[in-house]
Amino acid sequence: MTGLWAGDALKGRVAVVNGAGSGIGRAIAGALAAAGADLMLSDLAEASAAQTAQGIGRGDLRVEVMASDVRAPAAMEALFARAEDRLGRVDVAISAAGIGGPAALAHEIASADWDAVIATNLTGAFLFAAAAARRMVAQKAGSITLVTSQVSEVAQRNCAAYVASKGGAKMLVKAMALDLAPYGVRVNALAPGFTDTPMTRGGDPGHADSRRQSLAHIPMGRMGRPEEIAAAAVFLASDAATYITGTTVFVDGGYLTV
Numbered sequence: 001m002t003g004l005w006a007g008d009a010l011k012g013r014v015a016v017v018n019g020a021g022s023g024i025g026r027a028i029a030g031a032l033a034a035a036g037a038d039l040m041l042s043d044l045a046e047a048s049a050a051q052t053a054q055g056i057g058r059g060d061l062r063v064e065v066m067a068s069d070v071r072a073p074a075a076m077e078a079l080f081a082r083a084e085d086r087l088g089r090v091d092v093a094i095s096a097a098g099i100g101g102p103a104a105l106a107h108e109i110a111s112a113d114w115d116a117v118i119a120t121n122l123t124g125a126f127l128f129a130a131a132a133a134r135r136m137v138a139q140k141a142g143s144i145t146l147v148t149s150q151v152s153e154v155a156q157r158n159c160a161a162y163v164a165s166k167g168g169a170k171m172l173v174k175a176m177a178l179d180l181a182p183y184g185v186r187v188n189a190l191a192p193g194f195t196d197t198p199m200t201r202g203g204d205p206g207h208a209d210s211r212r213q214s215l216a217h218i219p220m221g222r223m224g225r226p227e228e229i230a231a232a233a234v235f236l237a238s239d240a241a242t243y244i245t246g247t248t249v250f251v252d253g254g255y256l257t258v
């Protein structure tokens, strides 16, 4: 796993990463490890999270794996309880778990599809962050980062459920940052632009079309690499970001400039 982060900015810290089995979450796990953090890696797909753990390749770090569903309050509680039990405490919590929405005009989205996207991307973000915050408030320190999207800021066609879920997560971050600042806990959003992961590699013609449109709109003229998103996740979790809370860091190749 080749990352961009060098140095031991997170040495001795414990980080929980959800959605660690693929794409951006996997790259975040690798970058946190490169920065020296012990890890609790979680994903709906446990085997994928285990593969991420195997790819870390640092025998000096403690790396645990646990299956969990971000939509389930008990699962989020169990994830942080396990992290504390195995690794002693939780300093950093990052959730990249997410699903794409149905490709449909807003008024044609089936309500079950709407519910599924909101349950994972918005309610899941809340359940993850709240479970993390309950520990961090007690210890009066911590950093929570939710992976949102550039569509938390600008809409995209045929994508209303996903856009709404990410816009909601952006405001959740602000609201939680406000509540948790007195307890020394920072909460931020990390918003990737169009990034090369399994989520964006769908093979259907509609997908290829939206891919072309997205690429044409990016000033840097290319997709992001998961490692480029992950470097910002390490920054937000590190002591280089101790005065940053309630905001969104965009890593989007300039997408939002036009």
Ligand SMILES: NC(=O)c1ccc[n+]([C@@H]2O[C@H](COP(=O)([O-])OP(=O)(O)OC[C@H]3O[C@@H](n4cnc5c(N)ncnc54)[C@H](O)[C@@H]3O)[C@@H](O)[C@H]2O)c1
Pocket (backbone or CB within 6 Å): 018, 019, 020, 021, 022, 023, 024, 025, 042, 043, 044, 045, 048, 068, 069, 070, 071, 096, 097, 098, 099, 100, 120, 124, 147, 148, 149, 150, 191, 192, 193, 194, 195, 196, 197, 198, 199, 200
């Ligand atoms: N790839 C992009 O272009 C892009 C752009 C902006 C934002 N994002 C966001 O970045 C995050 C990561 O996306 P990615 O591109 O790496 O996608 P991905 O599909 O490669 O990875 C998503 C991971 O989330 C996990 N997951 C899904 N539902 C879950 C659940 N209920 N509980 C726990 N884990 C669950 C999946 O198993 C998978 O491992 C998502 O939140 C996505 O919305 C991606």
